[in-house]
Amino acid sequence: MKSLIENITAIQVESPVDKIIGQLKQLIVSGQLKPGDRLPAERVLSERFGVGRSYIREAILKLEFYGLLRTNPQSGTYVAGLSINVIDNIISDIIKFNKDDFNALIEARYHLELNAVKLAAERRTCEDLESIKSAMEDYENKASTGGDAVEEDMVFHIKVAKATKNSVIESMILILVPDLIKNIVQNKICGDNRAKTAIEEHRMIYAAIEAQDMAKAEEAMASHLDEIWQISKAGFAAQHIINEAEV
Amino acid sequence: MKSLIENITAIQVESPVDKIIGQLKQLIVSGQLKPGDRLPAERVLSERFGVGRSYIREAILKLEFYGLLRTNPQSGTYVAGLSINVIDNIISDIIKFNKDDFNALIEARYHLELNAVKLAAERRTCEDLESIKSAMEDYENKASTGGDAVEEDMVFHIKVAKATKNSVIESMILILVPDLIKNIVQNKICGDNRAKTAIEEHRMIYAAIEAQDMAKAEEAMASHLDEIWQISKAGFAAQHIINEAEV
DNA sequence: ACCAATTAATTGGTTTACCAAAAATAAGCA
DNA sequence: TGCTTATTTTTGGTAAACCAATTAATTGGT
Numbered sequence: 001m002k003s004l005i006e007n008i009t010a011i012q013v014e015s016p017v018d019k020i021i022g023q024l025k026q027l028i029v030s031g032q033l034k035p036g037d038r039l040p041a042e043r044v045l046s047e048r049f050g051v052g053r054s055y056i057r058e059a060i061l062k063l064e065f066y067g068l069l070r071t072n073p074q075s076g077t078y079v080a081g082l083s084i085n086v087i088d089n090i091i092s093d094i095i096k097f098n099k100d101d102f103n104a105l106i107e108a109r110y111h112l113e114l115n116a117v118k119l120a121a122e123r124r125t126c127e128d129l130e131s132i133k134s135a136m137e138d139y140e141n142k143a144s145t146g147g148d149a150v151e152e153d154m155v156f157h158i159k160v161a162k163a164t165k166n167s168v169i170e171s172m173i174l175i176l177v178p179d180l181i182k183n184i185v186q187n188k189i190c191g192d193n194r195a196k197t198a199i200e201e202h203r204m205i206y207a208a209i210e211a212q213d214m215a216k217a218e219e220a221m222a223s224h225l226d227e228i229w230q231i232s233k234a235g236f237a238a239q240h241i242i243n244e245a246e247v
Numbered sequence: 248m249k250s251l252i253e254n255i256t257a258i259q260v261e262s263p264v265d266k267i268i269g270q271l272k273q274l275i276v277s278g279q280l281k282p283g284d285r286l287p288a289e290r291v292l293s294e295r296f297g298v299g300r301s302y303i304r305e306a307i308l309k310l311e312f313y314g315l316l317r318t319n320p321q322s323g324t325y326v327a328g329l330s331i332n333v334i335d336n337i338i339s340d341i342i343k344f345n346k347d348d349f350n351a352l353i354e355a356r357y358h359l360e361l362n363a364v365k366l367a368a369e370r371r372t373c374e375d376l377e378s379i380k381s382a383m384e385d386y387e388n389k390a391s392t393g394g395d396a397v398e399e400d401m402v403f404h405i406k407v408a409k410a411t412k413n414s415v416i417e418s419m420i421l422i423l424v425p426d427l428i429k430n431i432v433q434n435k436i437c438g439d440n441r442a443k444t445a446i447e448e449h450r451m452i453y454a455a456i457e458a459q460d461m462a463k464a465e466e467a468m469a470s471h472l473d474e475i476w477q478i479s480k481a482g483f484a485a486q487h488i489i490n491e492a493e494v
Numbered sequence: 495a496c497c498a499a500t501t502a503a504t505t506g507g508t509t510t511a512c513c514a515a516a517a518a519t520a521a522g523c524a
Numbered sequence: 525t526g527c528t529t530a531t532t533t534t535t536g537g538t539a540a541a542c543c544a545a546t547t548a549a550t551t552g553g554t
Contacts, residue, residue, distance in 0.1 A: 016537095016538090041504070041505060041506080042505085042506065043504090043505090043506095046539090051538090051539090052537090052538050052539040052540080053539075053540080054301070054537085054538065054539070054540095055538080055539095057506085057507095058308070061305070061308075066421070066422060066425065067422075067424075067425025067426055067429075068425065071506075072505095072506085073505085073506055073507070073545080073546090074504090074505050074506055074507085074544080074545045074546045074547085075505065075506080075545095075546065075547080076504095076505065076506080077505095077506080080425060082398055082425065082428060083398035083399070083402075085385075085398065085399075085402050086398045086401055086402055086405070086424065086425075086428075089402065089405050089421070090405075090421050090424065090425070093414075093417065093418055093421050094421075096414075097414070097418045099415060101413075101414055101415065104413040104414050104415045104416070105415055107366075107413055107415075107416070108413060108415035108416045108419070111358075111359075111362040111416070112358075112359075115358040115362075119354075138332075151329055151330035151332065151333045152330070152332075154333055155330075155332050155333055155336065158333070158336050158337075166351040166354055166355060167340075167348055167351050168348065168351045168352055168354075168355035168423070169351070169354070169355045169358070170340065171340060172355070172419055174313070174336075174337050174340050174341075175312075175313060175314075176415070177314075177333065177337065178313065178314025178315065178327055178329065178337070179314055181329060181333075182314075263507095263508090288534070288535065288536085289535085289536065290534095290535090290536095293509090298508090298509090299507090299508050299509045299510080300509075300510080301507090301508065301509075302508080302509095304536085304537095318536075319516095319535095319536085320515080320516085320535085320536055320537070321514080321515045321516045321517085321534090321535050321536055321537080322515095322516065322517080322535065322536080323534090323535065323536080324535095324536085
């Protein structure tokens with residue numbers, strides 16, 4: 001049964017936009033399109049790649065987000081003035097950017113939040129403190145009534161991220177949050193014991209941020225995340241065993 | 248003159264998709280659209296918001312990237328099963344996610360790369376070592392001939408990121424790279440002296456990764472980035488002064 | 495031969511129309 | 525009455541058409 005599923009999923013063709021992105025990459029690495037050049041008109045690309053213009057625009061949009069293209073209305077779309085080597089490297093990863101690797105996800109979160117909590121402790125305003133405390137209490141109320149307070153937990157962490165006053169770090173954590181939630185509920189990390197200890201850990205983190213003690217904040221966050229990480233790894237292993245059994 | 252420019256830039260209206268995202272947010276926070284619900288059909292939303300369907304699709308695409316929506320072909324688009332609080336928080340930040348805050352950008356990069364280099368030192372394979380060394384030599388060749396080797400520098404850091412074996416961290420660094428380059432060339436961080444010292448710093452980093460010495464790798468990277476950071480801050484201040492003078 | 499102004503062609507922005515697949519509904523049979 | 529099977533409607537996927545603005549070309553005058 002497992003092999004059947006694998007065959008099916010293996011068939012799935014890469015999305016049209018990724019194919020287009022790959023083609024554009026080829027144009028660039030082959031030298032037909034140099035950095036700084038203007039791209040052919042969207043209509044031309046559409047015809048050349050044998051695909052609707054919608055997909056061309058979608059691909060351009062994606063590459064624009066990564067800073068590889070810059071489009072001037074009524075003028076044209078231009079390749080960034082980066083070296084071919086850089087463009088090549090980045091495009092290759094855009095195509096395969098997925099957050100499905102749970103281990104990588106948890107690990108990235110771990111490092112990000114450790115840095116975030118330190119900055120938060122250093123820079124938090126009184127308003128930050130208020131909103132963090134409020135989120136913490138929401139979590140405690142939900143957790144003490146027995147429900148899984150995964151979302152409330154995440155709000156707590158989001159509020160901490162906001163206190164960093166660094167919009168880039170905040171955005172990165174925000175990007176990971178939905179996938180983290182998916183991971184946590186999937187591996188059933190939220191048990192009664194866990195909720196109790198998490199409440200204590202949150203309070204430790206909050207206290208450290210309030211005291212603006214960066215070292216203590218980092219330590220508290222590390223122990224908080226470490227536990228989640230361990231459970232996640234165990235859950236992942238268990239899931240793996242189940243999958244193996246299906247073969 | 249400054250005030251004139253400011254007035255012009257202040258007029259810029261938010262893009263249609265951001266407006267749509269804001270509307271969708273309103274639908275959700277107002278309770279008309281609950282987590283898990285299916286969104287109205289794209290055509291309906293298009294008519295309701297008085298805008299073309301392309302924009303609706305674009306907005307959905309963006310929200311999908313952040314994990315807030317999930318669209319099943321030929322079935323419908325669904326709101327993620329997250330609490331309204333979480334969704335509200337995330338959407339608010341999607342609209343204003345820009346990497347134009349150079350201080351935040353450099354700072355985020357600093358922390359990301361410090362973590363990355365540690366992981367790279369721990370996990371690098373022989374192939375990683377090869378590609379890092381190759382990138383390093385490319386940089387040295389370019390820098391020693393006098394040219395600004397900003398891109399080559401970035402390739403070096405990208406290769407280090409690849410060695411972390413963490414696709415999430417790698418992708419995050421990749422997202423920042425183009426903006427980092429923009430910042431560096433804008434602030435003219437690349438001088439002759441700088442290139443010389445950077446070569447030495449790169450070699451230190453490489454040596455630490457080769458020796459799999461995590462602590463040393465972190466230290467080397469920190470001193471490397473610290474210098475860039477200082478110059479960047481100085482450049483930013485100088486730019487600020489220039490802008491002020493224009494008033 | 496050179497410059498200015500007007501026209502023609504091309505651009506990305508935006509909307510609309512068309513398509514196959516999936517769901518929901520209705521009809522027909524047991 | 526209950527279940528299966530057509531059929532219709534609705535869905536997102538895809539392509540094409542229309543628009544205003546910009547740019548290039550051409551024309552006319554000097």
